Amino acid sequence: MPTESQPVAGNFIRSIIDDDIKSGRCRGVVTRFPPEPNGYLHIGHAKSICLNFGLARDFGGVCHLRFDDTNPAKEDMEYIDSIKESVRWLGFDWGENLYNASDNFEKLYEWAEYLIGQGKAYVEDLSAEEIRRYRGTLTEPGVESPYRSRPVEENLSLFRAMRRGEFPDGAKVLRARIDMSSPNMNLRDPVIYRIINAAHPHTAERWKIYPMYDFAHGQCDAIEGVTHSICTLEFEDHKPLYDWFLENLPVESKPKQYEFARLNLTYTVMSKRKLHELVSAGFVNGWDDPRMPTIAGIRRRGYTPESVRAFCERIGVGRSDSWIDISVLEECVREELNEKAPRAMAVLRPLKVVILNYPDGKTEEFDAANHPQRAEMGERRISFSRELYIDADDFMENPAKGFFRMTPGSEVRLRYAYIVRCVGVVRDESGKIIEIHCEYDPDSRGGAAADGRKVKGTIHWLSVAHSADAEIRLYDRLFTEPYPDRGDADYKTFVNLLSEERVAAKIEPQLSTVSAFSRYQFERLGYFCADEKDHLADHPVFNRIVTLRDSWAKR
RNA sequence: UGGGGCGUCGCCAAGCGGUAAGGCACCGGAUUUUGAUUCCGGCAUCCCCAGGUUCGAAUCCUGGCGCCCCAGCCA
Numbered sequence: 001m002p003t004e005s006q007p008v009a010g011n012f013i014r015s016i017i018d019d020d021i022k023s024g025r026c027r028g029v030v031t032r033f034p035p036e037p038n039g040y041l042h043i044g045h046a047k048s049i050c051l052n053f054g055l056a057r058d059f060g061g062v063c064h065l066r067f068d069d070t071n072p073a074k075e076d077m078e079y080i081d082s083i084k085e086s087v088r089w090l091g092f093d094w095g096e097n098l099y100n101a102s103d104n105f106e107k108l109y110e111w112a113e114y115l116i117g118q119g120k121a122y123v124e125d126l127s128a129e130e131i132r133r134y135r136g137t138l139t140e141p142g143v144e145s146p147y148r149s150r151p152v153e154e155n156l157s158l159f160r161a162m163r164r165g166e167f168p169d170g171a172k173v174l175r176a177r178i179d180m181s182s183p184n185m186n187l188r189d190p191v192i193y194r195i196i197n198a199a200h201p202h203t204a205e206r207w208k209i210y211p212m213y214d215f216a217h218g219q220c221d222a223i224e225g226v227t228h229s230i231c232t233l234e235f236e237d238h239k240p241l242y243d244w245f246l247e248n249l250p251v252e253s254k255p256k257q258y259e260f261a262r263l264n265l266t267y268t269v270m271s272k273r274k275l276h277e278l279v280s281a282g283f284v285n286g287w288d289d290p291r292m293p294t295i296a297g298i299r300r301r302g303y304t305p306e307s308v309r310a311f312c313e314r315i316g317v318g319r320s321d322s323w324i325d326i327s328v329l330e331e332c333v334r335e336e337l338n339e340k341a342p343r344a345m346a347v348l349r350p351l352k353v354v355i356l357n358y359p360d361g362k363t364e365e366f367d368a369a370n371h372p373q374r375a376e377m378g379e380r381r382i383s384f385s386r387e388l389y390i391d392a393d394d395f396m397e398n399p400a401k402g403f404f405r406m407t408p409g410s411e412v413r414l415r416y417a418y419i420v421r422c423v424g425v426v427r428d429e430s431g432k433i434i435e436i437h438c439e440y441d442p443d444s445r446g447g448a449a450a451d452g453r454k455v456k457g458t459i460h461w462l463s464v465a466h467s468a469d470a471e472i473r474l475y476d477r478l479f480t481e482p483y484p485d486r487g488d489a490d491y492k493t494f495v496n497l498l499s500e501e502r503v504a505a506k507i508e509p510q511l512s513t514v515s516a517f518s519r520y521q522f523e524r525l526g527y528f529c530a531d532e533k534d535h536l537a538d539h540p541v542f543n544r545i546v547t548l549r550d551s552w553a554k555r
Numbered sequence: 556u557g558g559g560g561c562g563u564c565g566c567c568a569a570g571c572g573g574u575a576a577g578g579c580a581c582c583g584g585a586u587u588u589u590g591a592u593u594c595c596g597g598c599a600u601c602c603c604c605a606g607g608u609u610c611g612a613a614u615c616c617u618g619g620c621g622c623c624c625c626a627g628c629c630a
Contacts, residue, residue: 010569036630071629128628137626139557173628183558185626194628213630237559237625259560261623266566272630314578316568320561321623328567328579338592373592404590413588447588458588523589552590 011317013051013258017059017228026227029061032099033087034217034231036068037079037201039272040287040294041086043308043329044263050312051260052230053092064224065094069102070216072200080201082287086295091305097224101216102202104223108211109163111219111249112174112193116155120248121192122148123158124175131173134180135188141181142188148177162195165208169195176215178244186241190214218242221255229255232262233319263315264323267477268293269485283495284478288532290543291478291499301475302519302529302545307333326477330546337519337527337545342370342377345415345460346522346542347506348472350389352464353436355420358386363466366416366446382508383466384417389506391525394459395436397425402555404457406436413458415523419444460523467506470540472528474501505542512540524548 020026031052035041041049056063065087069075087094115121125147126134136142150158159174161167174193182188192215195208221229229242236259246254264270269278270293278284278292287294290301298308311332315324345368364384371377390406399407406412408422418440426435443450447458476499484491511520518530526547534541 015571034630038630068630074629124628131628132626135626137557141557142626170628175628185558188626191628196628210628212628217630231630233560234624235630239559261561314567316578318561318568320567322567325566325579331579334591343589372587372589402590415588417588419588455588457590460589521589521591524591525589526591548589548591550590554590 011260012319013055013228013230013260013317014058016258017055020227021059028227029056029059030064030225030227031056031061031230032064032066032221032224032226033094034066034068034101034220035083036071036074037076037083038071038074039079039276040082040296042270042272042275042295043265043293043298043311044270045086046090046295046308047263047312047315047317048230048232049087049090049092050309051317054312055228055230061227062097063092063094064097064099064226066099066220066224067101067202068213068217069100069200069202070210070213071196072198072203072210073196075201077201082296086299089295089299089305090308099220099224100202101211101220102200104216104220105203105207105211107223108216108219109209112211112215113156113159114249115176115192116152116159116174118248119152120177121155121174122150122177123155123162124173124189124191125171128170131191135185136180138185144180145175145189148175148180148189159193162193162209163207165197167195169197171195174209176241176244178241184237184240186214186238187244190241214238214241215245218245218255218257219249219251222246222251222253225253226255229257231257231259233259233321234262235259259319260317261319261321264321265293265326265329266323266482267326267479267484269479269491271485274485274491277492278478278495281492283492290473290475293478300532300543302517302527302543303329303333304336304519307336310336323483325482333527333546334549337521341519341521341527343368343372343523344508344511344520345382345462346470346472346508346511346525346528347389347391347460347462347467348474348503348525349392350462350506351392351395351436352434353388353390353420353438353461355386355388355418355438355440356423357439357442360386362386363463368416380508380510382416383463384414385463385465387464388414388461389464389467390414390436390459390461395422395433397433402552405459406438406457411441411455413444413447413455414461415458416447417445417461418442418447419449419455460525462506462508466509468509468512468540470505470507470512470542471534472503472505472507473531473541473543474503475499475544476501507540507542511542513537514540519545521548 033052053063134143173191175189178187288296288300365381367379394405420438420440424437479494481494484494527545528542531541
């Protein structure tokens with residue numbers, strides 16, 4: 001149904017649909033998201049999903065999910081399942097409208113015979129290599145195949161024999177008879193059927209021949225009644241072919257194709273081939289590794305569907321090749337999680353602090369807000385005692401200029417607790433600081449000094465006796481270069497080997513029993529998410545989704 | 556030297572002949588027990604370049620320049 005409430009950013013496709021509705025070219029809007037099940041969906045697909053499903057939603061139409069399963073050599077049921085899951089996770093529902101190109105194999109086959117009957121398709125005996133040579137080049141026209149003028153009857157019986165499986169892979173193909181001298185390479189008698197002996201995820205062993213994308217996509221659109229067939233820019237040259245089939249076949253509707261620029265994101269790669277390679281070469285731990293730009297990976301990292309949708313809205317839809325900075329994506333989760341995520345404290349690199357003037361054995365509890373701006377999210381109690389942990393990053397023996405955390409001799413506030421002053425350090429044999437000695441101001445209970453004096457720095461902490469162990473996985477960008485696959489260097493040389501760091505951290509104890517996908521802001525550190533697969537009560541695992549903005553670290 | 560696209564602020568992106576939206580980034584400043592958040596304020600006399608049409612152009616015309624895509628029996 002139309003969501004007149006939130007204003008949607010205009011884009012050229014919306015304008016086209018507006019016009020089509022005003023002019024009556026179409027009454028309803030039917031779009032489709034047509035993935036090939038040969039890999040996991042990535043953030044680029046999310047852009048397409050949001051576009052197609054979003055258009056259908058906003059114009060009161062429907063969006064089909066259609067598997068473009070025309071090449072059994074590459075496709076697999078695992079991918080079909082993961083794709084459905086990703087689309088659902090993103091928050092979209094195809095309802096009854098689940099289709100497969102393979103649902104139409106019989107019809108497509110019939111249409112191929114129809115074309116043959118019209119003298120518009122022929123069986124080719126040339127080898128793949130010969131076909132390539134005969135095709136010509138960008139600047140020279142192609143040469144017609146000697147088999148181009150085969151009689152209709154011969155074509156028909158050969159094509160039927162192909163279907164029966166009488167030839168090995170590659171022995172023959174069916175070609176559309178269009179124009180070998182077209183400046184558009186796609187029109188130089190494109191191959192429309194090839195022989196593939198492989199099990200198909202949907203049709204199993206039923207077929208020996210499979211239609212090419214060009215001979216399936218537009219026809220499926222027409223069969224399903226798709227009104228606006230939206231694809232990426234590189235298919236623009238295929239549009240004349242798309243239209244040619246619709247014009248030369250007895251189809252009942254004429255969908256129109258529109259193209260938009262695919263998403264490119266800095267510090268990552270988006271091609272399925274490279275994503276496959278990262279997985280198989282072991283650079284990451286599977287398709288859902290939290291560093292992967294796959295929807296499964298982004299999800300496991302802890303991103304919310306809302307934030308991914310917000311991202312897709314924010315980047316817009318255009319026709320110019322564009323690279324979106326990954327920080328735009330990161331900012332989208334921050335915005336959402338800042339609103340919604342409860343706060344908690346965690347210490348990534350524990351450094352022990354002993355409060356010398358605090359009674360041994362004493363424990364106090366402090367109230368900590370679960371959200372500084374949203375009182376309705378309540379409070380929790382935090383235990384304080386003589387021995388604490390702070391983050392090693394929050395102490396500097398010789399402070400850099402502008403550093404206002406813990407430093408010898410100066411005061412710092414322990415969030416929600418007391419103001420303390422570092423009065424000494426303990427070192428191990430190598431000279432490394434392993435413990436810090438502090439004194440606290442008893443008149444600063446809760447963190448505010450009784451005399452009203454200002455303390456610039458506030459740091460997070462955990463009581464040694466009241467904290468739990470946790471594994472925290474610190475994720476960073478997968479590549480060290482903003483454009484890893486630009487230029488001629490192998491993109492793999494830019495893989496960031498430090499993109500995952502696992503630290504033995506400390507957390508507030510109640511965090512260990514939280515359910516998978518629970519998200520928190522660990523104060524001053526960032527947003528974290530209980531890992532989907534590895535988080536257990538006796539071994540809590542949190543993934544860092546994204547750090548907080550940090551104007552100190554930036555310096 | 557073929558064909559198809561694209562070129563508006565650092566990154567996206569509106570704009571469709573009437574005198575440059577918005578977001579992100581960035582820079583100031585205020586508040587802050589997260590160096591977070593929030594809040595104010597700043598940020599293209601100019602739209603790849605050069606001509607032309609027009610009272611008036613980023614928007615129309617002409618000519619350049621730059622970038623992307625196409626020679627799979629992949630999608």
